[in-house]
Amino acid sequence: MSPPADVVADLLAEHDLDALHGRSLLTTQEWPVPDLDAARSLARALAALDRRGVRTPLCPDELAWAVFFDQSTRTKSAWAGAASRLGMRPVIVDGSSTQVSHGETAVETGAMLGMNAHAMGIRHDLILGEGNSFIRDVKTGIDDYLAATADPRRVPIVNLQCDIDHPTQTMADLLWMEDVVGDLAGRKIAVSWAYSPSYAKPLSVPQGLITLLTRFGAHVTLAHPPGYDLTADTMAAAESNAAAGGSFRVVDDMDEAFADADVVYPKSWGAYDLMVERVAANAAGDNDGLAQIERRALDRNAEHNDWICDERRMGLTAGGEALYMHCLPADIGSEVSPGVMAQHKVNVAREANWKMYVVMALIAGAKVPDVAAVLTSLEQEANR
């Protein structure tokens, strides 16, 4: 029997992991491509070790605090799984149970959490213009506190979905795409709106996808019905990213986006004008108004209930065999047909599994000096 291979050193050799030290991930657009590459390679190294049972307790007994101002299954689980595998203690708190709901500011909240935590994750995705700003203010609060007290701890912030981006999701998506189709350069990817009767979903996943995938030479087509625009900033970023290679176009026909695509990512999001209307109703604490906007959003979605990823549409893709992707949860029977989901259910779970390793990489990369040497040594020890 051949001895176990040293995969970690190979995965990490070409990357500047020092660039990740002390870093927070608030949007992928702010990170240079080599740093995104380094983080994904670190995620691959951590996954390789974890999947063969090699423990990586790189941050023993430290506190990994995450606060969620919206529901989550996968991302909470990814945070807890990542922190536990790094030897940290994960704590996940419902945002509505914090004093933020009594008006404590994000900066103050950040200072209080920064005293005690060693890494922090935040989901704040429901209201346009608020979530990413909230995360930045928390970071300011933490950084100011640590600087004022000469506290040397690194407390990275991980955006676990905001109004602009869902970077741990899209990095996981990118890892899974690379697993299946390899280098994205020249690949055709359809990011399409799909019908949902369940709720007006945030814009951050499609925005995160168009801004990230256009940086890797892919031909990205965004498809949505009229009125389901994304924010002007993320559209401009996608267009500018694509100018360096690949392409970015917008169509209002799901079939056109699917035609000859190598990868399809059909998911729902809320109509733009209603997402904007929500901002004022939320600021006024107008819960009846918010409920009424939500009903109108679902009525609007229902006008496009033929936007489903079904067997016919999958047949339009490259060889009829495009990689189907979804961040989950998917509305089965609305966003995707039961048959298509049944065919791809293991694949979407494997896509989701990458998020835990992305979170591990972000925390370990930010906090552990010379992380490549530490992981290489753990692997060599396991191989002896």
Ligand code: CP
């Ligand atoms: N895709 C995703 O972020 O799932 P959760 O909302 O369950 O975390």
